[in-house]
Amino acid sequence: MEFIKAYWEQQGSAHQSSHLASWGDRYAIELEIETISRFIKGGDRVLDIGCANGFSTFRQHEINRAARYTGVDYANSMIEHPQRSLLEKRLPPDEIRFEVASILALPFSDAAFDVAYTTRVLINLPTWEDQQRAILESLRVVRPSGTLVISEGFWEPLCLLNSLRLLFRLEPLVEHDFNRYLKKAKLEAWLRELNMAFEVEEFSSFIISEVASCVSSFRRRSGLGAIIRTQLTSFSTRLSSNTPEAGRACNKRM
Numbered sequence: 001m002e003f004i005k006a007y008w009e010q011q012g013s014a015h016q017s018s019h020l021a022s023w024g025d026r027y028a029i030e031l032e033i034e035t036i037s038r039f040i041k042g043g044d045r046v047l048d049i050g051c052a053n054g055f056s057t058f059r060q061h062e063i064n065r066a067a068r069y070t071g072v073d074y075a076n077s078m079i080e081h082p083q084r085s086l087l088e089k090r091l092p093p094d095e096i097r098f099e100v101a102s103i104l105a106l107p108f109s110d111a112a113f114d115v116a117y118t119t120r121v122l123i124n125l126p127t128w129e130d131q132q133r134a135i136l137e138s139l140r141v142v143r144p145s146g147t148l149v150i151s152e153g154f155w156e157p158l159c160l161l162n163s164l165r166l167l168f169r170l171e172p173l174v175e176h177d178f179n180r181y182l183k184k185a186k187l188e189a190w191l192r193e194l195n196m197a198f199e200v201e202e203f204s205s206f207i208i209s210e211v212a213s214c215v216s217s218f219r220r221r222s223g224l225g226a227i228i229r230t231q232l233t234s235f236s237t238r239l240s241s242n243t244p245e246a247g248r249a250c251n252k253r254m
């Protein structure tokens, strides 16, 4: 786990306030921001878990200033930048604030937030058991009937994308060496076991410009434009935490 944290510390130092600290695909990041913003209402207390340098947290704040935002990340170097920006922008701390914390031990009381979200954070945890612990810890801090949005890398859409790449004789994409993509089917089965209400929303990104350009030339030649819609790279799962007891019971079993 230490070398993963060291990687993110180095990303925070190297990229400061740029979106590159977390990911190069600006288009997909905007898609995530837009998707998640739909779950935030005025007055909501919102927690961005694994917020990196706060790039997305600040964007959510711009979109909906009537909500209150807290961003946490376990890398000190990531959190230094938004804390400095807060002072420069003179934003009031009751509107938006940042602190260092791990998703596995969030320093907040039960039900402290209306909405919490992770974007590409759980995939940094080395095992499915750690990912389950992180989800339960995130649910703990969301109020009953609140919302947890999980927007992560998933295995099944990656397989689908690689099938598409194979059609164009492109090399398959692989996870970053320390990432553990979630298995959509496994997550859904576990959530059902917990008796947790959830919705799945899939969204696409033309993250791989090579594929996008191949698809468009394919379209020009054959007119099979619909194939683009099968290129899923990511999906978000929205959990409604109306059964926190179920989460706690499962926590004990693990």
Ligand SMILES: C[S@@+](CC[C@H](N)C(=O)[O-])C[C@H]1O[C@@H](n2cnc3c(N)ncnc32)[C@H](O)[C@@H]1O
Pocket: 008, 009, 021, 022, 023, 049, 050, 051, 052, 053, 055, 056, 072, 073, 074, 075, 078, 101, 102, 103, 104, 118, 119, 120, 121, 124, 125
């Ligand atoms: C791929 S970046 C995503 C950042 C941000 N959520 C976004 O959408 O731009 C992953 C972030 O998760 C953070 N992270 C990884 N493991 C974590 C943990 N156990 N607790 C808190 N943050 C973690 C990393 O430091 C990094 O900033």
